[in-house]
Amino acid sequence: MSKRSYSNSSFEVGDGDRVDFIHVGTEFPRLTKRQERQQVQRLKYNQQHKLKDDDTWQPSISFVSSQNKRAEKMSQKPEDFMDAQDIAENQRDTELMSINGNFSSISTRIEAQKLVEESGNKRYKGIVGTMAEWMSAEFRAIQVATTESTGDRIMHAMGWKLGHGIGPLVPTRSQLSSNFEKAHESDSKKAKVPPRPVSLVNFAPNQNHSHGIGYGINIGSLEGAENSGIGSHSSGFLPTLGALFKSKSKKAENLDSVDLVKKEKTKKQREKSARSKYLLSFDASDDEGDIYGDGASGNARQNSVLSSSKQPATSKSSLERLVEEDSSKNSVRNAFKMVPLSTSDARLCYDGKRPLSGFELAYPADTEACHYDSLDVPADFSWIRHVRKSRWDAVPASGSQSQLQLSEAKLITAKDRAKLGIIEDPSFKQRTQSALDPDIAKAALEGFMPFSDDPTKQQRYKNFLQAAAFVTNNSPVNHVLDTRETQEFAQMAHVFRPNATMLSRFTSSTQKAAEALPEENVVAATNTSNKKTVQRTVLEWAPSLLLCKRMEVKPPLSATKQTHDSNFERQRAPRQRAADFIQWNANSNSGNSEIPFVLADDPAEVKMDISKQTPVKKPDMSLFKTIFGDSDN
C-alpha cells in the first residue's frame, strides 16, 4: 500500500467548504475491512482472556484460513487422496530418506542443506502440503551430487574446468615470445592461463619390432628395408651382425620411429617375411661349396638371390655387397654361413601353424656335441677310505648288481650295499640267500605240512626244512633261495610253524580217539582221577602302602602310593595323615612297629631298601602345618 500523505488533503464538507487537515509524520496504514475485523476480535479475545498485551496473542501456526485457500489456486495433490495412515507412511519414508552431506557436491551442498532444512522444518511443523515438491527437490540434489566424483569436486573447487590441463598456470605464447612478462611482472599472474591438457600415453607394447635375443629380424616388415633393396627379395637376406648394429641413416631412423607406432602388416607381408627367414649357423666349416649348406634348393635360392635379375635397380646395402663378394669369390664368410630355408622347409609349429612374426623355430640341440665322456679313474689312484679299510669295506656285499664299478661300490656303506644286493663275497652271498632261520625251520618241522596233494613236493619241503634246521655257519649251504620253489618253501615255513599261544587254548581235532573218553566212563573217571591240572601264572602286583601298613607287612618294591582312585591321595585329608603319623609314632615307641613311616610322594623313594634300617624320614611340612597350624593363616 503506497504511502500517501494525507497532508494537504481536503475533506469536503457537505456545505462545500474545504477544510484542510495537517498530519505530522507518516500516515497510518489503511486497514482493510478484514484487518479491522481481526483487530476487533483480538481485542475481544484479550478482554476475555484478560491479556494485557495485544502482542501476546498470535494466530496459530497450524491455522490455515480458509480465506487464503480460496485465493490460492486449487490443485490436486497426492495428499488430498491419502488418509492419515498413508500420510504417516509417507512421513516415515521421508524420515528414512535423508540427504547426506557427504554425497552432495560442494556447490549443491548448500542447496541440499537448504532443502533439507526446509523439508525438515516442514516435516516437523507438520506441513505435508508440498511434500511432492520436497521429495523431488531432494532427489534432484542427490542426482546432481552423484554425477560428480570426489576428484572432480576437488578439482572444481580448485578452479579446474573441463578442457584445462592440470598444473600451475602458464603464460601464454605471446607472453613468452615477448618481454611482456618482464615488463609487467605484477600483472603476469593475471595473464597466465591454465595449461593445455596432456595427451594420453599409449603403453601398448609394439609387437612389430623384432629386436632382442632369440628373435629373428623380419626384413619384410620393414618398409625401409624393402625400399633400400633388402627386403624386396623373395628370399631376403638377414643383414649381417655388423649391419644390425650399424648406425642407420636418418631415413631409416624415421622409418623405425614410424614402425614403432605402425599397425600390423598385412597377411602378404607376413608370408613374405616367413619365407625370407634364414638361420645363421656359426659352424666354421669350410670349403663346403654351398654357403647355404642345403643342396639344390639352396642353389636355386642362391641363384635367385645372387642373380637378382628381377630386382629393381636400387642401392645395395652392405649385406648385398657382402653376398656378391662371397658369390664371386665362392667362399664362405668367416663369421657365419647362411643357411637359407626353402619354402618347403618353412618350419611349422607342432599345431601346424606358422610361428608368430619375430619368432622362428629352433633346431634341436646337438646332444652329442655337448656330451663329454667321464674321465676314467687312474689305476694307481687309491681312495682314502679304501686305504683306511673302514666299515665301508668291512662287510662284503652280495647281490646281483655286478655292473657297478669297483670305485663306486666302495663309496657305499655296508648297509646300503646289502640293500642294493651288491655281490663281492661269495660266502656272504650264500649266507644271506639262505634266509630261513634254523629255529623257524625246526618249528615248522613240527607244524602243519602243506602240499598234501603233492607228496613229492611235500617231501621236498620237508627236506628243505631239515636242511635249514640243521645248517651251521661253517657247514656249506645246501640250499639257496635262488629258486622260486625254495622261496615258496620259506614262506610256508613262516606261515605253518606252530604257535605256542594257540596250542594252549585249542586242541587239534585230529588227535587220537583214544584220548576222548566215552560218556559212560565219565563218572568213573571223575571218581578215580578227577584231579585237575593247576596252571599257575605269576604277575606283578603293586599293593598300596597304606594297605601294607594296615596289614603290618613290609611293602614290597613294587608298592606304590597310588591307589585305585587316582584322586584318593589328593582327597585324603592332611589330618588323616597326621593321625597315621601319630599312631605310627605311638607304635614305634611301643616297639611294635618295624616299618618306617614314609610320607614321600615319590614311589622311587619308597623302593629303597628298608631292611637296611634306614633312618626315619622327616615328615613334610604339610603334616606340621596340620598339627601346629599354618603360620600364613
Place this chain on the structure above:
Amino acid sequence: MAPQIRHRLDYHRGSVNSAIFDASGSYIFTGGQDKTIRLVNSTTGDLIQTYLGHGWGVQGIAVSKDSNSLASCGGTDRAVYLWDVSQAQLTRKLTGHSQHVDCVAISDNGSIIVSGSFDKTVRVWDTRSSNSPQALLQSLDESKDGISSLVLTQTEIIASSIDGHVRTYDIRTGRVLIESFGGQPVVCVRIVAGGKCLLVSSMDGSIQLVDRADGKALAAFSGHICQSYRIQCDANDSLVASGSEDGLVYVWDVLRGDESGSAKYRLGGHSGIVNTVEFHPSAKSDNSKGQAMLSAASDGSVIIWE
C-alpha cells in the same frame, strides 16, 4: 561215627545264605535273605542279637578275631556294612561296588575289609578312614568274572572267581598268583592245613585240595551236586565237608578222598539247598570237636552238628 544234629535254628525267614562261627566258636553269625543278621549262641542255640539295617538279603558275613567288628555284605545293596557286635549298630557303610557284593572278609584286627562283588572287582577297605571315599584302599580288577569267595590271611588276599581262577595277592612280594582249575567256575576257596593247602570247590561238582607250594592237586572230592548255586565247603585236618544242592551235607575223609571218590558221610536234615558248611574253629586243635560243624540251607534252617 557220623556227626549229629545238636541244634536246629529256624530264626530266619527264607534262605540262609551265610553262617559262620566266631573266633572262639561260641557264637554263630547267620545272615539270610530276610535282610537280617542273627547272633546265636552255638552252645545253647539261643538267639542273642539281631542286626537290622540291610536293605536286601545278606550274602556274606565276616567277623573279626576279637569279635568286636562284624562285616556283612548285601546283594543289591552294593555296599559293605560294618557293625559293632556288642552295640548291634551299624558303624560304617562302605559303598563303591557297582554290582551286588557276594562275599566279604575282615582282618584279624578289623582294620581291613575285603569285599568281592559281581562287578569283577575285589575292593580293600580301610575301616580307620574318616569317611567312605577315603576308605577304599585298593581295587583289584584282574578277575574276568564275579568274585565268589574271599579269604584274607595276614599277608595274602585269596579270591576265587567264576572265571575259573583263584588269585592269590601276596602283599609281601607284590605278586599275584593266578591258578586255573580247568576253566570251571570256582565257587568256594578255603585255606586248610595251616595255610599250606588250598581247598577249591568248582561248579563241576568237584573239590580240589591243592598244595600251595607247588600247585599240585593233592586230593579231589566229588559226589555232591554243585552246578547252579554257590555251595561253600570247609575242611579241617581230617575231614572235608561241603554242601550240596540235594539238601545233604557231604563229608569226606581227607586222606581217602581220591581213592574211593565217595563221601564219608552224607548228612541230611535240611530240606533245601545247603548253601554253606563250616567246621568249628576248635575242630582243628580239639579232637573232641573234630566233627563239630555248622550248615545253613535255603529253607532257612541252620544246623549245628557235633
